Amino acid sequence: MIDFNLPILLIVIPMMAAPLCVLIGHRRVAYVFCLLTTYAVFAISVALMMKVSAEGTIRYNIGNWEPPYGIEYVADSLSSFVVMFVSALGAIVLTYAPASIAKEIPESKHSLFFATYLLCLTGLLGICITGDLFNLFVFLEISSLSSYALISLGRSRRAPLAAFHYLILGSVGATFILIGIGLVYQMTGTLNMAGIAGRLPLEHGPRTVLVAFAFMTIGLFIKVAVFPLHSWLPNAYTYAPSVVTCFIAATATKVSVYALLRIVFSIFTMQFAFEQLPLRTALMVLALVGIFAASTAAVFQDNVKRLLAYSSIAQIGYILLGISMANQAGLTAGISHMFNHAIIKGGLFMVVGCFALQLGSVQLSDWRGAGRTMPWTSVAWAIGGLGLIGVPLTAGFVSKWLLLTSAFQTHHVIVAVLMLLSSLLAVVYVWRVVETLFFSEPTEKTAAAKEAPLTMLVPTYIMMGSILLFGFWTTYSADLAAAAASSLMGVAP
Amino acid sequence: MNMEQIFGLYNYWIVICLMMTGFYIVIASPNMVKVVLGLNIFQTSVILMYVTMGKVEGGTAPIVPPSIANGHAAEAAIGHAAEAGHSIVAHAAETPLADVHAAAEAIVYSHPLPSVLMLTAIVVGIATTSLALALIVRIREDYGTIDENEVLEMDLQS
């Protein structure tokens, strides 16, 4: 029975656990409960992935109501892949969390923090697994609202401001998506994704379809932080608590990219988006501009969280570049970079959290010479940084290489050249931090610092280890991404 | 664009006006509370769009009238009875029931689903608004003002 109900359990368990965390009250018990929930969710996602690999796409009707009357959950290779890494990150980040939030979030708020965390996780997983368009909007709003709340928990007075700006921009984006959904519903009479894909009049279709597409993609571009709609991201990542940045940076934008993939490829079809409309050119240009602008901005940052935030915008550009190729290789590159970037950025923000805890600051000038007193943490930064640059034997190389070869396959040589040049910018901003850590004279604070606690170091090294592991063992990253890409290109869900 | 299109689509014109008004307020207003209100107007316009979308010309509220509802109840009862084996009674009652069905089919209803979807959207809007206002209260406590420009200045100075 559990086996049959896996898709819904994935959502129900964290959703029900969230208010229970608040009711439990006692923060340590609430933490353990929350942790167990996230591990249970991860186990469910692994089981789901195995089921999908064995049986193919799974369709689950909630409450046994057939679509279009009821809501359908669909687990295919792409959704189960994204669900798996989102839940894995949710579990690992929460394992890492206690020491960090003890310092950054007031104790009275901890139970509420765990509850909101679980709600955010629910929302993200729901976006990935749903087969109903309006349900997608609902889960999108659930995850967004909880992330606004989580971001506002930061210590700086700019945290609520950052959360407010994100809220306004994110709500505008979500409302655009809602408009798009409404127009699509008008045209087809159903909200079920598979149903819409069958009925949407795309060939010489009415203007409504074009408008719907435009609204939905722009709304999603805001959530994905595509240049120039990225302005919410740097402040949101910088002023949120370390754990929150870790989780959101690794998951939120990737899940929004998933939503974009679903809508563009499975509902509106590739042919409409890339041949009738100039989405390829638009994405390519926006992605490249975003990569260069964001990487350049990252070079000049002194606040390491802001540096990584700009780096994230650039890396999202790579994902979009892969998608814009719109062939099997390009999509594989984009999807595998979703995964690779999630583990790399998650890992790097974990390192930042370790330094924030021990040194009390995320300004690069306060980290000088920390390589001597906090060697493990500093080496972790070096490994994550190499992954960001895309050195072979790290996960970052796999997706960069796939992107490069797909650019050649589609005869976009300029894109290939530009993409490689932008990697050089990554070398600059990553290595600035490495040099500060290892080659500068220590300040008083760094000389007196101790290594980060094991509860934080072990999850960080699990992430670093996975960056190295998935650099050469790609059966569960790139191969799954390839399967997901082919299912996207082949047929609607 | 002919008269039919301009006046016939009046609901969409209203939606567009509200939408742009709300969007303009979001972009242009320095007062944070007004920004939230602008967002609300923006979201309301979308709600209006859906709700008016569901309206069918000549359609009534999507509620089955009591008379037919009772007829349906009778049908259900007879159906039960038929199962219990009182088929003679069922046969006799079939023809009037067919009329009941037809009567029900003949009424034109507006589509209920968009309104239902908008219930959810309204709730989402409320949650967003309350969260935004809570954030504004926090900002007011930290900065002493809810004017964006003043907040920006204070940030640049520090």
Add this chain to the structure above:
Amino acid sequence: MMTPENLIVAALVLPAVALLLLNAFGEWPNVREACMLAVSCILFLVTCGLASHVFAGERPMWSVGEMVPGFEIAFKVEPLGMLFALVASGLWILTSVYAIGYMRGHHEQHQTRFYSCFAIAIFAAMAAAFSGNLFTLFVAYELMTVSTYPLVTHHGSKAACDGGRVYLGILLSTSIAFFMLAIAWTWFLAGTLDFTPGGVLNFAYADGKLNDLQLGVLLGLFAFGIGKAALMPFHRWLPAAMVAPTPVSALLHAVAVVKVGVFSVLKVVVYIFGIDLLQLSGVSIWLAYVAGATILIASLVAMTKDNLKARLAYSTISQLAYITLGAALATPNSVIGGGMHIAMHAVGKITLFFCAGAIYVAAHKTNVSELRGLGRKMPFTFVAFLVAAISIVGLPPGGGAWSKWFLAIGTAEAHLYLLLAALMISSLLNIAYLIPIPIRAFMAPLDTDLHGEHSHGEQNHEHGTGNGGIQEAPWMCVVPLCITAVLSVILFFTAEWIYEVLLPITTK
């Protein structure tokens, strides 16, 4: 007894084993170093065993698996790679002995980290030597860049940081911007990245998918992308890396790092482009001229350098350009000459660097102008220097004479007499900047301020407190450099064997 495939696996696993043992026994220096020496000796034996198979005509292969969908890590040994592997593994033993002496003599910090990075670098060298396709070569190449960075910046000082920045900056930039691009382009044109005798680009060229200009650009992307070959203007990393301790300069910048560079260039020319394609299209002539310019300019700069290591660095740049020249000329003789020079130059240059380090350990002198008269105090060191210098210059009985001979024949075969003149002039320049050093060390009187100088400020207790103060360097430093000096003469007599062993790479 062991199959060739197993030997390949063993050769790759052994440096990893060394890495584990080094870190396990990090606290006990003697055990640690004994393990390292033992493993390096076994590695050399394994490599010799593999060589007997490969030089007999076999081409053993080992395919590991796909690292990225569609691209696999695979190893396939052929004569050129085998020669490079022999040189690298053989010299690792000697460098380990030397490093032990040097690091202990200097009481250097972080010795376990040092030896560990060495082991990883050797692993990368072996992986590059045995690579069966461009993808594997690229992975090994980048691994070597990353693993040698901690070696270059070993001292942790500001100078080390700056040197390391130039090192990493140039090598990573060229490999990402040019080399990676070239590999992807090759894959797109040829559909495969496997190293194939005769090259893989023939069909693309014949079909017209690739015209002369594009072929030339591709060659340029490879030549400049392989920054470790130190072709001007991407040569600055080599002098910048001299900030490293001398064992690092010796093994890596005379043997492993730079040789991976020129080896990669040779391999690309022979197995990706194919000698015939390059001769037919004539697109590599511009590269020959760039190499020739590098040879001359680097030699001229070397003459102006007073710092011994800097002078040797520029000499290395010049010598590497010889090999690139051999590759660019794309005649059988020049390619074999280039391959031969990998061995000859490695042995000669490592001797020179060993000597430079020994001089620093014994007398704390780093500049050429300070070396007058030292030869009488450090006879072994400077005699070895002289012998190695003769090999580098290209005079018999130094091994370098043969490799220069074949390169010269290559230029004549290609009718590029300007380059032949460049080779001859550079030999004269080599004499000018290398030979005076040992001559002055023996003939000139000792500088007065060196008399009676104790090793103040250093805890170099190995040099006793005799009157005069300067003695020969510790035996662990002197023995390896004598061995390599003798080796450079022995190689002169084995040149014919090397020629025959390398001949198969020029045929299909």
